[in-house]
Amino acid sequence: MSTQGPSGISYAELNSAISSLRSEMRGExxxxxxEMRGExxxxxxWVESEIQRLEDEMREVGEMIVSAINKQTVAVVGGVAATTxxxxxxxxxxxxxxxxxxxxxxxxxxxxxxxxxxxxxADATGLKGKLEAFFQDIRTRYDRSLVGVGLNYExxxxxxxxxxxxxxxxxxxxxxxxxxxKLEDIAPAVKAARVPYEDAxxxxxxxxxxxxxxxxxxxxxxxxxxxxxxxxxxxxxxxxLDHTLKAYTDAGLxxxxxxxxxxxxxxxxxxxxxxxxxxxxxxxxVQGDQxxxxxxxxxxxxxxxxxxxxxxxxxxxxxxxHRAPTPDEVVRLxxxxxxxxxxxxxSADALALFEDFLGSGKLSVLEK
Amino acid sequence: MAxxxxxxxxxxxxSVAGSVFPTSERELVFPVLIDGSEQAVLIGGSVYGRSLxxxxxxxxxxxxxxxxxxxxNPGTHRIQLDSGITINGSLNCRYDPLQPLPSLQDGMDxxxxxxxxxxxxxxxxxxxxxxxxxxxxxxxxxxxxxxxLGTCLVDESLKVRMSTIGGYASRDVTFEGHCVMxxxxxxxxxxxxxxxxETAPGSVHDADVRxxxxxxxxxxxxNRLQQPDVKYPAYARLYPQTDWVRATTLANPALDExxxxxxxxxxxxxxxxxxDISKISEAVNSLTQMLKCGFEFEHYAPxxxxxxxxxxxxxxxxxxRWILQTVCHxx
Numbered sequence: 001m002s003t004q005g006p007s008g009i010s011y012a013e014l015n016s017a018i019s020s021l022r023s024e025m026r027g028e029x030x031x032x033x034x035e036m037r038g039e040x041x042x043x044x045x046w047v048e049s050e051i052q053r054l055e056d057e058m059r060e061v062g063e064m065i066v067s068a069i070n071k072q073t074v075a076v077v078g079g080v081a082a083t084t085x086x087x088x089x090x091x092x093x094x095x096x097x098x099x100x101x102x103x104x105x106x107x108x109x110x111x112x113x114x115x116x117x118x119x120x121x122a123d124a125t126g127l128k129g130k131l132e133a134f135f136q137d138i139r140t141r142y143d144r145s146l147v148g149v150g151l152n153y154e155x156x157x158x159x160x161x162x163x164x165x166x167x168x169x170x171x172x173x174x175x176x177x178x179x180x181x182k183l184e185d186i187a188p189a190v191k192a193a194r195v196p197y198e199d200a201x202x203x204x205x206x207x208x209x210x211x212x213x214x215x216x217x218x219x220x221x222x223x224x225x226x227x228x229x230x231x232x233x234x235x236x237x238x239x240x241l242d243h244t245l246k247a248y249t250d251a252g253l254x255x256x257x258x259x260x261x262x263x264x265x266x267x268x269x270x271x272x273x274x275x276x277x278x279x280x281x282x283x284x285x286v287q288g289d290q291x292x293x294x295x296x297x298x299x300x301x302x303x304x305x306x307x308x309x310x311x312x313x314x315x316x317x318x319x320x321x322h323r324a325p326t327p328d329e330v331v332r333l334x335x336x337x338x339x340x341x342x343x344x345x346x347s348a349d350a351l352a353l354f355e356d357f358l359g360s361g362k363l364s365v366l367e368k
Numbered sequence: 369m370a371x372x373x374x375x376x377x378x379x380x381x382x383s384v385a386g387s388v389f390p391t392s393e394r395e396l397v398f399p400v401l402i403d404g405s406e407q408a409v410l411i412g413g414s415v416y417g418r419s420l421x422x423x424x425x426x427x428x429x430x431x432x433x434x435x436x437x438x439x440x441n442p443g444t445h446r447i448q449l450d451s452g453i454t455i456n457g458s459l460n461c462r463y464d465p466l467q468p469l470p471s472l473q474d475g476m477d478x479x480x481x482x483x484x485x486x487x488x489x490x491x492x493x494x495x496x497x498x499x500x501x502x503x504x505x506x507x508x509x510x511x512x513x514x515x516x517l518g519t520c521l522v523d524e525s526l527k528v529r530m531s532t533i534g535g536y537a538s539r540d541v542t543f544e545g546h547c548v549m550x551x552x553x554x555x556x557x558x559x560x561x562x563x564x565x566e567t568a569p570g571s572v573h574d575a576d577v578r579x580x581x582x583x584x585x586x587x588x589x590x591n592r593l594q595q596p597d598v599k600y601p602a603y604a605r606l607y608p609q610t611d612w613v614r615a616t617t618l619a620n621p622a623l624d625e626x627x628x629x630x631x632x633x634x635x636x637x638x639x640x641x642x643x644d645i646s647k648i649s650e651a652v653n654s655l656t657q658m659l660k661c662g663f664e665f666e667h668y669a670p671x672x673x674x675x676x677x678x679x680x681x682x683x684x685x686x687x688x689r690w691i692l693q694t695v696c697h698x699x
Contacts, residue, residue, distance in 0.1 A: 204554060204635050209639065
């Protein structure tokens with residue numbers, strides 16, 4: 001971008017004008033100098049030609065005289081002395097005249113040359129003065145332009161500052177307005193979007209969950225009350241019936257029991273590294289971080305949980321074939337585990353672990 | 369020209385493909401009137417005005433922002449805002465009380481104002497015969513014969529008159545006449561007030577708030593108990609004595625509550641009620657899918673747009689379907 005003053009002339013344009021003027025003047029001076037050299041050369045040539053012409057004329061005159069004398073020598077032998085004297089005088093006169101003519105011609109030539117040179121010098125001097133005046137004028141104008149440029153520069157700075165200040169002011173005004181619109185007009189939307197609806201409505205959801213858990217506990221309590229007031233009585237009545245029947249048949253049964261074969265159901269879990277045998281255990285509700293809570297419910301079956309039983313089962317396990325559980329068995333196992341979880345007989349973590357184990361496909365079932 | 373300057377008003381009485389924004393500093397203070405009373409006006413972009421009045425058949429596809437008050441005066445036409453509205457002052461639906469028109473109680477197509485997106489207002493909102501496909505955020509809010517599918521977050525008072533709302537959080541709440549809660553979401557600092565509603569013809573309706581999932585199929589989105597052939601099961605009613613409970617809680621971050629520490633609040637909760645969870649779940653999922661599809665419809669690829677809409681429409685009731693098709697402009 002070119003710097004431009006208020007006058008509308010840029011520095012580049014000014015420099016270009018000065019350069020063109022300088023080259024123009026240099027050309028003019030050179031042309032004048034060449035012209036003067038040509039003039040002087042012409043003048044010198046003319047003077048030399050004039051001198052040559054005069055010399056030629058004088059030589060011709062001399063030769064004519066000499067030839068005439070030679071022609072008349074034979075005829076005028078008698079008056080040689082007088083003629084010789086006369087000729088001598090004539091020759092002398094002619095030499096004097098020639099010298100005088102030559103001196104006059106030289107003086108005239110010199111004066112003409114001086115006049116011409118003076119004229120040319122006067123012209124050159126006048127041209128030099130003109131050039132000097134022109135130079136002076138240019139220098140003055142240049143200096144004046146520099147002052148003008150300086151003044152324009154200051155003016156430009158002032159105007160530029162004004163424009164910048166105005167621009168900053170307008171920018172600030174626009175910015176203030178934009179921010180005012182953002183803060184005042186858009187604020188309701190920003191405020192509305194600030195809190196997610198999940199947070200805004202968390203209280204009713206928490207209240208629903210709390211009331212659900214309270215309701216669940218309430219129903220559990222009702223169920224327990226129902227059990228103790230109704231079902232326990234029925235269960236106990238069955239026990240009472242068994243007890244009564246036992247009293248009647250005790251003697252006969254005692255006789256027969258010695259020959260009976262008792263079957264004990266148990267659960268053996270083998271992972272290849274460890275073997276667990278559970279028989280006669282009852283599951284209790286888990287508490288805290290317990291995965292499962294088991295308790296031996298029947299001490300008479302303790303022998304089936306001992307090391308001998310473990311060894312026996314460990315020997316039996318490799319002798320039977322294994323198979324992967326069928327999908328139906330997996331579903332039933334999953335449902336059974338889910339049911340245990342709902343009854344709080346296994347923890348949620350244990351339930352998740354069991355589901356993962358079922359999903360891994362590593363469970364195998366021992367064939368009978 | 370569609371946008372004209374008449375005196376110190378900017379008047380738009382023909383459709384504009386772009387937005388209606390002030391083009392000079394002085395126009396910032398000019399009220400803007402979008403007049404669709406003579407011919408329908410469609411604004412393809414957004415609208416900003418010092419104050420706004422929308423009159424007649426007007427549809428604005430972009431967001432509407434107003435520095436001052438905004439008046440919606442649809443008359444016998446419909447005003448449809450496709451990208452919500454944000455107002456620094458108040459929002460009022462104007463109507464002529466001497467010329468009663470059908471209301472949402474008569475059917476969804478009687479809606480005079482349909483707003484897709486949220487209504488965020490710094491002061492008061494008064495909506496009548498309006499469907500809000502989003503939520504409302506305001507300081508005061510009065511809804512009359514209106515349907516808000518989202519929630520109403522109101523700093524001070526919320527009045528629900530013969531209307532249906534998704535949920536609420538407010539300092540005060542008043543249910544007048546026959547109302548519906550789409551979800552059991554509601555909390556207020558003060559006990560909710562249940563008052564009778566006197567309608568323009570002079571009939572008085574007792575307060576009756578119903579739970580929408582229990583009346584969803586075949587009965588519409590509004591509580592039309594005043595109509596002689598409409599009956600609702602008793603279990604669909606929300607009882608003030610049992611379903612609104614008092615709880616100790618902290619201030620709601622969504623409201624400008626200046627309470628420090630714990631406060632007592634009244635919360636709508638159906639947690640203890642025996643109910644068919646599958647029906648509640650179905651209703652909630654359908655409404656959620658409807659809102660999701662409505663908001664995302666323009667953003668779907670054109671090739672699957674119809675497919676997504678059909679998927680969302682499938683489980684909806686007739687009135688829900690009409691709303692979704694209307695906000696998606698496929699009706």
